[in-house]
Amino acid sequence: MVSVTTLRKTALVCYRYTFEVSPTLKNICSYLFDKEGVEVDVYLDELNRDRHFRMPGVNIIEVLSRGLMSLLVRNRSEKTRRKLFVWYVRRRIRGYERIIVADFDALALADEMGADLSRIIYVSLESADLIRFYPLESVRRLLGSCALRVIQSSERAEDLTRYLGVSLPFEYLPVSSRPSNFKRNAGGGKIKIIYSGYFADWACLSEFVAAISKYPLLDEVSFTFQGHTMGTEGYLQNLQEMVSGLPNVEIDLEYYDDSQYMKMLSNFDIGLAFYKNIQGSANFDNMILSSGKIANYLWSGLTVITNIDCKETHMPPFMHMEPTEADKLPGFLEIFLANRDEYTAASYNLAKVHYDFDANMEVIYGKMFNNK
Numbered sequence: 001m002v003s004v005t006t007l008r009k010t011a012l013v014c015y016r017y018t019f020e021v022s023p024t025l026k027n028i029c030s031y032l033f034d035k036e037g038v039e040v041d042v043y044l045d046e047l048n049r050d051r052h053f054r055m056p057g058v059n060i061i062e063v064l065s066r067g068l069m070s071l072l073v074r075n076r077s078e079k080t081r082r083k084l085f086v087w088y089v090r091r092r093i094r095g096y097e098r099i100i101v102a103d104f105d106a107l108a109l110a111d112e113m114g115a116d117l118s119r120i121i122y123v124s125l126e127s128a129d130l131i132r133f134y135p136l137e138s139v140r141r142l143l144g145s146c147a148l149r150v151i152q153s154s155e156r157a158e159d160l161t162r163y164l165g166v167s168l169p170f171e172y173l174p175v176s177s178r179p180s181n182f183k184r185n186a187g188g189g190k191i192k193i194i195y196s197g198y199f200a201d202w203a204c205l206s207e208f209v210a211a212i213s214k215y216p217l218l219d220e221v222s223f224t225f226q227g228h229t230m231g232t233e234g235y236l237q238n239l240q241e242m243v244s245g246l247p248n249v250e251i252d253l254e255y256y257d258d259s260q261y262m263k264m265l266s267n268f269d270i271g272l273a274f275y276k277n278i279q280g281s282a283n284f285d286n287m288i289l290s291s292g293k294i295a296n297y298l299w300s301g302l303t304v305i306t307n308i309d310c311k312e313t314h315m316p317p318f319m320h321m322e323p324t325e326a327d328k329l330p331g332f333l334e335i336f337l338a339n340r341d342e343y344t345a346a347s348y349n350l351a352k353v354h355y356d357f358d359a360n361m362e363v364i365y366g367k368m369f370n371n372k
Contacts, residue, residue, distance in 0.1 A: 007097050009036060013110055014044040014102040015085060017125065018230065019060075020053040023292040024125065025102055026258065027178055027357045033057025035365065041096070043089050045081065049228055050255050063088045086112045098147075098368060104130045107142050117145035121368065123173075124151040128163045140166055148367060171364045175292045176355040177262075177299045184266050184301040184344065190248070191221045191333055194302075195272040196265065197293045199229050199236040204274035204307070204323035206235075209242045209249075211326035219247065221333065224268070226252035262300055270336065271297035273306040274323045298351035303336055303343045316346035 010032055012025065019025050019042060029040040039057055045064045047053050054060065063085050064073045073081050090113040093099060099115055101107045103125045110120060122143060131139050143149060149170045151157050157170040195205060205225060212223070225243070229236050236251075243249045256264055265271070273294050297304050298317065305319045313320045316339070321328045336343060 008041060008095055009038040010040045010098050010100060011093060011096040012040055012042045012100040012102065013089065013093070013106040014042060015082075015105045015109055016045060017102045017105070018048045019044050019102070020047055020050045021228070022102070022125070023177060023295065024123065024173065024175055026055065026058075027176070028100065028123070028361070029058045030055065030178065031358060031361050031365070040100075043092075045085055048230065050257075053257075055258070082109065085109065089113055104134065104139070104142075107146070108134060108138075111142055117142065118147055120146045121148045121150065122146040124149065124156070124160065124170075127156055128160055131160075131163070136164070140164055143168055148364070150364060171367065173357075173360050173364060174354060175295055176357040176360060177295045177351070178357045179299070179352075191270065191336065192224070192268045193221055193270045193272065193305075194224045194226060194265070194268040195274075196226045196296070198232065199225070199227050199239060200232045201235055202276045204276050205239055206242060208272065208274060208323040208326070209239065209246075211324045212329070213242075213246060215326050215329070221329075222248040222250075224250050224252055226254075226264075228253065228255070262296065265296060265300035265302065268300070268302055269340075271300075271302040271304050273297070273304055273308070275306075275308065295351070295355040298347045298355055301344045301347045303347065305332065312350075316343045317350060 012029065014025065017025075025042075029042065032038075032040055033056065039059045041059045041061060043061050043063055046062050047060070047065075063069060064081060066088075069084060069088065073084055076084075086109055089109075093110065093113050093115045097119065098121060099110060099119050100121045100123060101110050102123055107120065107122055111117065143164070144166070149168060150173050151160065151170045152174055153172060154170075157172070160170075161167050195203070195208075197203060199205065225239065240251055243251060271293065273291055275291075291308075294304055294306070303317050303319065304313075305321060306313055307320070307322045309320065312318060319332045319335075321332070
């Protein structure tokens with residue numbers, strides 16, 4: 001148990017949110033470790049994507065997978081799991097100078113633990129999607145009591161405050177990457193196109209595969225669909241059946257750590273970033289500054305094909321099209337081949353301007369308490 005007289009620096013509470021594939025959460029931890037030289041203690045229910053996940057500067061505490069706890073939660077209801085998580089973390093949470101919570105489930109649980117809300121930094125990850133399960137007055141009270149509230153963009157802040165019916169100040173932290181030194185592999189041969197992320201209906205992959213299978217493109221390019229599922233295994237199975245037998249198309253289900261991931265992306269030329277608002281949610285609006293895959297694509301020097309419709313996506317390094325508009329691809333590929341260096345340079349430039357995590361985090365860090 002952490003003694004209150006010897007406060008540790010930072011705890012991050014993450015419940016039913018996949019920490020190991022969240023660029024924002026991992027980058028916050030690595031930034032604080034580099035800045036302060038102190039590990040961030042991450043309390044989560046359990047690792048999902050990579051049960052062996054570890055990273056420098058982070059002390060992973062899998063609450064519901066620890067010894068006796070793993071036996072107590074076996075075949076138990078979600079209500080019981082939450083109670084046991086609260087019971088375990090409550091005894092420790094008061095021993096930290098600052099507490100970062102990963103979206104609203106974690107904030108609600110921190111409140112149940114009796115945490116000092118004035119020490120809490122709230123990180124919004126899914127706009128109002130998780131908040132909708134809680135009474136509005138409770139949401140207003142908890143969010144209004146936090147020391148800082150962090151969200152991806154002013155547009156998302158406006159969406160959230162509109163839902164809350166009250167105005168709250170937010171700090172902005174676009175989904176972005178810490179600057180890396182990975183160099184692109186020289187282009188040559190087939191143009192290599194990748195989708196990297198969740199296999200889910202909102203990613204429009206089925207529509208895209210159906211469209212490209214009707215056009216004679218597959219001899220000129222290769223397509224890789226890389227990623228993972230979270231309750232969407234049926235969608236992945238359907239996609240696997242759709243690509244079966246198509247030439248130069250593969251599905252990659254391998255897990256890459258952060259270093260391996262950026263090296264893997266650097267082998268490709270173009271990244272796909274399609275989105276469908278299947279829930280009528282503001283979470284799928286204003287995606288240009290809240291898409292982790294776009295940030296990673298740009299830092300890897302990739303051109304991005306997307307259906308996000310805004311000023312930026314109609315100029316390099318973007319190409320704008322709907323997932324069903326495969327007839328546009330031949331023209332896009334000709335433009336890309338004729339201007340490859342321009343598109344690569346535009347990717348790096350945009351990454352530095354809009355997707356530099358350290359530059360954005362520096363502003364927020366300056367407003368944190370006890371940040372010496």
